[in-house]
Amino acid sequence: MIVIFLYFYLVMNFRNNSILFLALSVSSAFSQSNVIDSLTRRLNNSAGREKIDILNQLAYELVSRDNARAMKYCDQSLSLSNKLGYEKGAALAYTYKGVYEYLSGEFSDGRSNLRNGLRLSIKANDHNNQGYALLQLGNSYLNQAVLDSSLMFYKRAHEILKDSTNPVILSKLYKNLSALYGVRGHYELQKKYLLRSLGIRELLKNQTLIANALILLASVNIREDDYETANGIFNRIEEILQANPRDLGNLNDWRHQKALYLIKERKFEDALALFDSARNYYIRNSILQKFVTLQTDLGKIFYERGEYELALKSLYEALRIAELKKYEVEILDIQMQLGWVNYNLGELNQSLVFANLALALAKKDQLPNRIADAQTLKGVAYTKLKDFSNAKSSLDQVLLIRQGLKEKSRISEALMNLGFLEESRKNYWAAKDLYRKSLELAELSKYDFGKAWSLLGLGNVNFKLKEYTQAAKFIMGAEALSKEISANEILIQVYELHRDLLAAENKLKEALQYSLFAYNLKDSLHRSDLSRQFFNLQKMDEIERRDRDINVLTKDKQLAENKINLQELKLNQQYLLIVTSSIGLILLGALAFVYARYYFRIRRLSATVNEKNISIQHQADKLAEINNRLFDQNKLIEIQKSQLLVANETLEHEVDQRTEELTKQNLQLEQFAFMTSHNLRAPVARLLGLTQLFNHENLSDPLNRQLIDKIRISSQEFDVIMRDLASILEVKNGVSGNFSVTNIEECFHKAKVTLHEELSHIQFSLSTQFDEHDVYGVEPYLTSIFYNLLSNSSKFKKEDTLNIKITSRKQDGLVILEYNDNGIGFDMREAGENLFKPYKRFHVHKVGKGLGLYMIKLQVEAMGGTVAIKSEPNAGFSCVISFKAMNTERLRVEPSLSMYVENHKN
Numbered sequence: 080m081i082v083i084f085l086y087f088y089l090v091m092n093f094r095n096n097s098i099l100f101l102a103l104s105v106s107s108a109f110s111q112s113n114v115i116d117s118l119t120r121r122l123n124n125s126a127g128r129e130k131i132d133i134l135n136q137l138a139y140e141l142v143s144r145d146n147a148r149a150m151k152y153c154d155q156s157l158s159l160s161n162k163l164g165y166e167k168g169a170a171l172a173y174t175y176k177g178v179y180e181y182l183s184g185e186f187s188d189g190r191s192n193l194r195n196g197l198r199l200s201i202k203a204n205d206h207n208n209q210g211y212a213l214l215q216l217g218n219s220y221l222n223q224a225v226l227d228s229s230l231m232f233y234k235r236a237h238e239i240l241k242d243s244t245n246p247v248i249l250s251k252l253y254k255n256l257s258a259l260y261g262v263r264g265h266y267e268l269q270k271k272y273l274l275r276s277l278g279i280r281e282l283l284k285n286q287t288l289i290a291n292a293l294i295l296l297a298s299v300n301i302r303e304d305d306y307e308t309a310n311g312i313f314n315r316i317e318e319i320l321q322a323n324p325r326d327l328g329n330l331n332d333w334r335h336q337k338a339l340y341l342i343k344e345r346k347f348e349d350a351l352a353l354f355d356s357a358r359n360y361y362i363r364n365s366i367l368q369k370f371v372t373l374q375t376d377l378g379k380i381f382y383e384r385g386e387y388e389l390a391l392k393s394l395y396e397a398l399r400i401a402e403l404k405k406y407e408v409e410i411l412d413i414q415m416q417l418g419w420v421n422y423n424l425g426e427l428n429q430s431l432v433f434a435n436l437a438l439a440l441a442k443k444d445q446l447p448n449r450i451a452d453a454q455t456l457k458g459v460a461y462t463k464l465k466d467f468s469n470a471k472s473s474l475d476q477v478l479l480i481r482q483g484l485k486e487k488s489r490i491s492e493a494l495m496n497l498g499f500l501e502e503s504r505k506n507y508w509a510a511k512d513l514y515r516k517s518l519e520l521a522e523l524s525k526y527d528f529g530k531a532w533s534l535l536g537l538g539n540v541n542f543k544l545k546e547y548t549q550a551a552k553f554i555m556g557a558e559a560l561s562k563e564i565s566a567n568e569i570l571i572q573v574y575e576l577h578r579d580l581l582a583a584e585n586k587l588k589e590a591l592q593y594s595l596f597a598y599n600l601k602d603s604l605h606r607s608d609l610s611r612q613f614f615n616l617q618k619m620d621e622i623e624r625r626d627r628d629i630n631v632l633t634k635d636k637q638l639a640e641n642k643i644n645l646q647e648l649k650l651n652q653q654y655l656l657i658v659t660s661s662i663g664l665i666l667l668g669a670l671a672f673v674y675a676r677y678y679f680r681i682r683r684l685s686a687t688v689n690e691k692n693i694s695i696q697h698q699a700d701k702l703a704e705i706n707n708r709l710f711d712q713n714k715l716i717e718i719q720k721s722q723l724l725v726a727n728e729t730l731e732h733e734v735d736q737r738t739e740e741l742t743k744q745n746l747q748l749e750q751f752a753f754m755t756s757h758n759l760r761a762p763v764a765r766l767l768g769l770t771q772l773f774n775h776e777n778l779s780d781p782l783n784r785q786l787i788d789k790i791r792i793s794s795q796e797f798d799v800i801m802r803d804l805a806s807i808l809e810v811k812n813g814v815s816g817n818f819s820v821t822n823i824e825e826c827f828h829k830a831k832v833t834l835h836e837e838l839s840h841i842q843f844s845l846s847t848q849f850d851e852h853d854v855y856g857v858e859p860y861l862t863s864i865f866y867n868l869l870s871n872s873s874k875f876k877k878e879d880t881l882n883i884k885i886t887s888r889k890q891d892g893l894v895i896l897e898y899n900d901n902g903i904g905f906d907m908r909e910a911g912e913n914l915f916k917p918y919k920r921f922h923v924h925k926v927g928k929g930l931g932l933y934m935i936k937l938q939v940e941a942m943g944g945t946v947a948i949k950s951e952p953n954a955g956f957s958c959v960i961s962f963k964a965m966n967t968e969r970l971r972v973e974p975s976l977s978m979y980v981e982n983h984k985n
Contacts, residue, residue, distance in 0.1 A: 131168035137177040145618040170199035181219040184404025210240035224407040250279040261416035264448040290319045290329040371397045371409045385568040411440040418456045434697040451480035491520035511540045529558045823860045830865035843881035851887045855965040860938040865933040872900040896960040904950040
């Protein structure tokens with residue numbers, strides 16, 4: 080339920096200096112992040128692992144912005160990753176899902192998913208996500224104040240991330256270490272790690288991350304009472320947010336911390352407006368822990384203003400969620416504030432109950448600042464109950480802890496409470512000294528609430544010591560400050576003390592006036608409580624009606640979205656049906672065309688044969704003597720007919736095949752021309768340059784000898800290039816006349832013998848299994864292929880033993896030759912289209928010309944085969960070569976036909 084008082088102030092008292100906040104809200108609400116828009120567009124055109132990566136990135140960007148969409152993308156990513164066996168994608172999806180769940184208070188489910196993400200990241204060797212998952216596991220334990228477990232995970236994350244190439248995650252680790260030390264009260268370490276995180280983010284120039292760290296740094300400066308530095312930081316954050324209005328998370332964290340600063344500056348209405356905006360954002364996006372912290376801060380503010388009903392509403396709403404989600408630190412803080420409200424309402428025993436509950440939690444989690452808070456409440460409650468011994472014990476412990484933590488405002492509060500104890504024990508001089516010290520620290524730290532109480536205490540002590548002039552001075556100061564900060568409870572006590580002072584000075588008329596002031600203020604508070612209760616009831620009814628309307632609209636929106644999704648599904652199905660039908664009709668039409676073509680061709684041939692048969696039949700009586708020859712001619716015609724059909728089909732196939740070969744040869748000729756011009760350019764240019772430098776007039780010039788040596792080197796390089804090009808041309812010139820039955824194993828042994836010298840210097844093991852022994856090809860080419868494969872293996876081996884495995888087998892009408900080694904391999908994605916290009920090298924630290932794979936592919940294709948390469952860095956090299964199975968029976972139409980005719984002529 081929305082805090083009614085916030086709503087009242089927001090509607091009735093919002094001022095011009097809040098226009099900026101409203102502008103930021105509107106801009107944020109109606110804008111989508113450019114990053115998210117870009118990723119969403121890419122998602123629609125992606126598939127496979129690329130789609131999984133985009134889904135995970137979208138989930139990461141949307142956590143804490145649009146949790147429903149974030150979870151939808153996580154689920155889609157998990158489903159697709161499991162289907163494709165993409166472990167890295169699944170690891171990221173589990174991790175981001177775990178982050179959302181623990182931020183929503185589902186710690187058990189969140190940690191389970193985070194551990195799944197960590198396990199898969201280790202399996203996928205993804206160091207960045209290992210560190211990130213460990214960091215988030217630490218955060219989940221930090222949120223429940225299980226600080227030892229949290230620190231353990233942070234240290235494990237630091238071991239991975241300290242040498243990481245991802246400084247963003249490292250900066251987040253330092254930020255969360257800062258938060259952990261802040262909870263423990265180790266404020267120097269808190270600030271050290273926060274500044275380290277900010278330093279990394281400043282180097283990265285990431286404005287979103289910088290703003291996030293600056294917000295935390297501002298909150299640290301507020302705690303240290305350094306409001307000038309905090310204000311400067313807030314101004315810089317405001318500039319960043321104005322330039323990045325879509326950064327909703329930082330915007331609302333800034334609103335929360337800025338509101339606390341404005342409270343210190345006594346700008347209560349502006350602070351409430353910011354609290355309300357941040358509160359709505361946290362609720363809308365299920366960021367429950369930040370919502371609980373904000374509600375606790377509100378409860379404390381209302382308590383200090385004496386508005387106990389609103390304080391209790393805020394605190395109990397926060398307590399309900401904190402207990403449900405098991406936020407231990409937040410539960411502790413809420414119990415403390417409830418104890419103070421009960422103390423001021425006169426329920427001293429109940430306040431002690433809350434103080435003891437909070438103290439037990441603080442001691443269990445070893446939180447010294449929270450221990451001091453609980454002991455403070457116990458001390459003042461025991462003081463009111465006249466149990467001075469327990470009060471003194473508790474408050475002395477508080478002072479020691481506060482002095483160790485060096486919090487000026489909290490030290491001032493501890494001294495003030497000790498002063499109140501000594502005053503209650505009638506040790507007025509001791510009380511006066513403690514109140515004075517408290518006042519000095521309150522003024523230094525701008526602790527107005529403590530300053531007002533210290534002034535009241537000094538006035539009270541001086542009155543009891545009958546130092547009326549000093550008492551009047553402190554009472555007037557307390558009265559002015561209490562009015563300024565709207566501390567009504569303090570003001571009532573100030574009026575009553577002023578009344579007693581005037582009565583002691585026999586100024587009865589003025590004393591009566593202050594008595595009326597106190598009475599009227601109490602009465603106005605009572606009446607304002609009644610009017611506020613009535614107003615709250617109206618607003619509660621209004622808000623409930625609005626919530627009901629929102630629920631109805633949400634349901635209508637969901638129904639509309641379901642209808643749209645259903646319509647889109649139907650449209651997709653119809654589109655698929657149309658496309659399928661169109662393809663079917665096209666195929667059917669093509670089939671009908673082919674059938675009709677051959678049908679009419681057969682009809683024409685049949686008609687020709689029938690005409691000849693009729694002619695022969697008419698002449699049968701006259702040509703009886705040549706009947707046998709006509710019979711042979713008929714048989715010849717039938718043979719010609721069938722052979723013509725076969726010849727037509729063979730001719731079409733050969734034309735298509737020749738066209739494809741010519742196209743490929745043209746492309747190869749272009750590549751060869753470019754390669755020739757490119758590779759010959761350098762040595763020719765060097766030769767021309769060297770001859771120009773040659774001293775023809777003085778042949779004995781010492782420079783000439785150097786030039787001749789360089790000309791010789793360039794000529795040798797020119798000769799090597801020409802030999803390489805000649806080898807390439809030899810393959811390109813065609814090998815149709817050189818095909819023969821080639822023994823695979825013999826070719827391999829020839830290549831091995833050729834490389835004997837090179838292989839003798841390395842340790843290697845060789846495994847061969849030639850189940851298929853022969854291919855129909857060119858023996859020198861097959862030997863050259865084995866030579867290049869073995870040479871590459873010896874060049875690019877690892878430091879350990881080289882393992883080579885060669886097999887051949889027959890499969891689906893093909894002879895499959897497979898070659899594998901365990902060398903250093905290379906990155907095929909990096910090689911890309913250069914894989915089979917000449918003079919392309921993938922290991923510059925090894926000697927070579929970059930022609931091996933090019934020659935292998937050229938020679939395999941020259942023999943009518945195909946080649947496929949597979950390799951990864953440090954994972955070896957694999958080559959699969961496929962040849963058509965050997966066919967020795969090659970029939971030709973022309974020889975058989977001529978042989979038949981010649982036989983019949985004879």
